[in-house]
Amino acid sequence: xxxxxxxxxxxxxxxxxxxxxxxxxxxxxxWVSWVRERVFxxxxxRCRVCHKRAEEMHEIVFRSLGGLVSLNNSIAVCRACHVxxxxxVLDVVGDNANEEMQFVLHVDKKSGW
Numbered sequence: 852x853x854x855x856x857x858x859x860x861x862x863x864x865x866x867x868x869x870x871x872x873x874x875x876x877x878x879x880x881x882w883v884s885w886v887r888e889r890v891f892x893x894x895x896x897r898c899r900v901c902h903k904r905a906e907e908m909h910e911i912v913f914r915s916l917g918g919l920v921s922l923n924n925s926i927a928v929c930r931a932c933h934v935x936x937x938x939x940v941l942d943v944v945g946d947n948a949n950e951e952m953q954f955v956l957h958v959d960k961k962s963g964w
Contacts, residue, residue, distance in 0.1 A: 890926065891927050898929040906929055910924050912946075
């Protein structure tokens with residue numbers, strides 16, 4: 852009798868415990884807080900778009916598209932500019948937040964905005 856293997860053995864993937872999940876989330880939160888502090892220091896707590904007081908942090912390449920929370924990918928912005936950046940009313944020209952950046956305003960001819 853011959854034994855045929857149809858591939859490697861498949862073992863169930865270990866399920867992380869609630870404690871492990873909380874610890875990982877806490878570590879990620881600490882990293883985001885550290886990056887946020889450095890971004891605001893670098894940008895002098897001013898919005899990179901309009902130079903008002905910055906309140907939020909924006910990732911140039913969205914996290915949903917594979918962007919990282921890092922000093923090279925994050926800028927300090929005010930709430931109004933952050934909304935415009937998220938809705939693509941404003942676009943960022945440049946891929947390194949540590950260098951000079953330009954912002955392009957897209958005007959919708961129908962709405963005027």
